[in-house]
Amino acid sequence: MSNHSRIRLTAAAAAVIGALTVTACSSGDSVVDKPKAKASAKAGSGQQAAKKPAAKASAAPEVAKPGDTLALKGMEAGSKLDVTVVKVVDNAKSGDEFTAPESGNRWIAVQFQLVNTGTKAYSDSPQNGTQVADDQGQQFQSTFADVTAGPSMSSDVRLKPGAKALGWVVFEVPKASKMATVQFAMDSGFADETGEWKLT
Template sequence: MRIRTRIITATVLVAGLLTAATACGGTASVDTKPKGSTAEKAKDKGEGTSEEKGEAEAKDKDAGVGDTLALSGMEEGSELDVTVVKVADPAKSGDEFSSPQAGNRSVGVQFQLVNTGGKPYADSPQNGAQLADAKGQQFESTFADITAGPSMSSDVKLRPGAKALGWVVFEVPKGAKPVTAQFAMDSGFADESGQWNLK
């Protein structure tokens, strides 16, 4: 009887955890359409037939260096306009302590964040940034200084309307060719990610 009670209790606990995990998880999406593009406007307004929207998306290019993506966080009113401003590849180390390991090189991506939401933004933006190469290998950021300019702060706090600008550094193998950069709010846990072509 005691074994049966334990099995039932364990089953109920596992079912509860699965339900909680499902409820917490949203629908992940990757935004590639620059702010102000025809496709982005049609998506926001819900205008046009599905065929017209498809034609608009085909005409619009995916975001690249210099383009801005409007991203949302997990909480209502948590929104950023994120721009990949510049790319430094290879990036030269700013000091003797932040050189990449043998066989690797540093790549810097300069991000600009503008708080377009209705509440303050507080995060460590590096945690939500990634690079991917042509093979699909993904690289997370590393804390390093480069000569291209100041690093993005690891403790960004922005009131609505305020902005932050800084370099996020990645360490990649010397033979790897980064082709996309991604950014998601809430240290990368937000359901919506932005993606920029770097080539």
């Protein structure tokens, strides 16, 4: 076989391997928007619980909205969180006199609750894995700001299994934008699973 043929075969093999690698990396990515059933839906015991299994099974809505919890996985085995968008404040007010949205913009504040449901300790800056999107598909990352709605989410959250964290994450968006969704992903946004809540 000539050197030229060997080079062509090597290049072809590299291209196939590259394509397989890209496929393998992207095949696990998914958006999770089916919420867990709320605790109140699970309540009930004895005959009452036995009488209405169908109603309890359909207690969770089809698409997550504020107030709903999503079960998400991280990149490592045993890395899991139950993430709840507790509240959303549109046009949130600054918690101090020094910071404010730029002219023509407003702040959207989202209160997240994180519960470590895995077997490994969770350590991350949750804001890095969050974003909101408007009804035109424009996406906006979080910004560092304190709001009157309540305490900000820590930028260095560390949770042992069973522990939880609660705090607000702020996003700066144009005043004219209508927010459609908010997303959260573990591992500073690099996890394969992304949770999504519908805002409209």
